[in-house]
Amino acid sequence: MTLKGVKPFSFITMDVMLCYNVRTCINLKVNQNMHNTKHNQVKEAIQSWILEGKVAPRQKIKSENEMVEIFGVSRHTVRQAIGDLVHEGWLYREQGRGTFCSDRTLSDQKPNKLIGIITTYISDYIFPSIIRGAESYLNSKGYSILLASTNNNVKEEKACLQTILNKNIDGLIIEPTKSALYNENLNYYLGLEANNTPYVMINAYYPQLQSPSLTVNDEQGGHMAAEHLIHLGHRRIIGFFKTDDLQGLHRMQGFLRAHREHRVTIDPELIVPFNTEEKEEKPKEALRRILRMKSEKPTAVFCYNDEIALNILDVVREQQLKVPEDLSIVGYDDSHFAQASEVKLTSVKHPKMVMGETAAQVLIEAIQEKGREIEPVVFQPELIVRSSTRKIE
């Protein structure tokens, strides 16, 4: 009874001899693992295929049943051998497809089943949805989540990156800080790549870095919102845009493009940029100022997001105006806020939970299949028309 396909050893014949051999070896603490069990011989045979280059990484090896024939052993024994090699990282199995040689080029780190997530704000109104989407997917895959937030502050981002990268994570989902500006933490991302740790950026990306990202087509979102208002007959539309992240700039681009395409001239007075620190007061004051102006009154407002829209609504009430009769308003994000007020906001909707989930998904794929490129995903927004906008003459 011999293991057919293997050269060096035969079974029973060597068995007795080797028993003594092994026993003496044990004292020397050498080759203790080299029991000449059948599954170990099969294991070594497979291993030699890999080492000798007979199978390349990602290439399918012989099926279990073929090996049963080749080695003349039971399937159980073959599975035992393969199982060991899978645990040791030589192979991976895919049900229904086969067993494959893994790419052990730079791996060799025990999987921690740990994913880092860095967001700008934890308590802001839409990020929890994104986190939740990622959380539910990752949890279902047995991964844990390491969470940190940067408060849209580059220094804090640096601190987050440092603490999280110390934890030997398998992957990272990050919403970059102030993406419109130059970021001094680029080195950390380059380090991630050098370390072969996959990462995805959500909501934004650094143009300098060609990093995989999931984004919403904000240019189109801004375009949709503006076009909606223009189609309703509005010609003087105020636009509030946050300009320290790319999302705001893109929304503004789309907003302007819609105006150009429909040959609506833009009054620069009506374009109000602001940054994170000014979000509470600047848009409100700008609106009051614009309403005081002698020139032709604006008839519509596009807001960077629903939160700003609600602030704007406060000013509208204070000025005794009515929505949508006197002023149409379009928000962005389609958050809880959009339906909280007496005026149900027309808003640009985009996937939130799904984005988190997708981020998690592509990340896990990149982890499981080392070396696989993460392809950028762009989500298309959708305009949800409610009662805050109306047609005018």
Added chain:
Amino acid sequence: MTLKGVKPFSFITMDVMLCYNVRTCINLKVNQNMHNTKHNQVKEAIQSWILEGKVAPRQKIKSENEMVEIFGVSRHTVRQAIGDLVHEGWLYREQGRGTFCSDRTLSDQKPNKLIGIITTYISDYIFPSIIRGAESYLNSKGYSILLASTNNNVKEEKACLQTILNKNIDGLIIEPTKSALYNENLNYYLGLEANNTPYVMINAYYPQLQSPSLTVNDEQGGHMAAEHLIHLGHRRIIGFFKTDDLQGLHRMQGFLRAHREHRVTIDPELIVPFNTEEKEEKPKEALRRILRMKSEKPTAVFCYNDEIALNILDVVREQQLKVPEDLSIVGYDDSHFAQASEVKLTSVKHPKMVMGETAAQVLIEAIQEKGREIEPVVFQPELIVRSSTRKIE
């Protein structure tokens, strides 16, 4: 044919059902890893012995044949489960002697600077504040955060506890699931204590377990809200209470006590209990029903939280009533929502970020000063009076 020693699931009976269940779940990308294979159930059972402290390090666990009897599965299956756990470092085997629990304390003694946080909902409107409070404090102390959410579901809580406890955390902040009901995961908390890992509960606690907790005095909050309305002259006050967590029950208690103290009789028709699953529709329908009734109309409403209050506001508008002229409304939590609408809600405010921060603080103290008892903290709520309540005759 059932896996005897394990409570929750039975095999073949569930097997076929779950096949389909799993298949549908896959589309939802949920729980894909939680195959309910027999060897996985056995594995989890053994793992829980360890986590719950039923077997100490270096102690022998039940033999394979005993487990065959206990679980009613084949030896092959038991070996598969044990094999996995050996690979993952939970157990080690010695031929002829038995299988033993490995001593994982010695191996990774180094402080991990890792704190687990388990909440019910991540995306719900006030929890992000709590998480953020904890996050900012912990980050400043150089700790990282491991996050998971239970969706207020006991089964998911179990899964969270298992994955997080695998990660060798230094401490745990947990918001318990459905605290008004009996919880089957108590063993895990006892295991934490046995393992000398400090933990704090927030928002709720299990009376059975004498666990350290941070809570809001919800009884007083309910009392304040009701007393405020009674002082304003209201005598028929509707109360919406969530009754599957302790917070809701406490708010109800305080609400009732205020009525008793001021000798205001309570119409049972006006007390509306609901649970998590019914929160969207039941309160709204109840209000419509009450307003249709022939009896004397109620003049005020107390809502379990601001989210419910906003739903109620929708019904109020639909019925063409005015707030506060026709109906006074008091909310709870003083969330963003309280100021989102045209009616600025009177609401019961409690510390949110501060609670998260305090939880983190006491936990870190308990970690640094081993053996120190964590003293329970009760936060006092505060009534923020806005324009949704008014005096009546």
Added chain:
DNA sequence: CGGCTTCATATGTACGTACAACTTTTATTT
């Protein structure tokens, strides 16, 4: 008592069968 065997019990190896779950290929139908 010390040393030996024997026996019960534990894990380790190896064989076998059957069916489930998944993927890919082929054949069939529309």
Added chain:
DNA sequence: AAATAAAAGTTGTACGTACATATGAAGCCG
């Protein structure tokens, strides 16, 4: 030609058996 169904191939789970090997305790005996 495209959509659909069936078949074949592959890994995954689970049952069973048998015997090998290692340990520890009980019993035997010089």
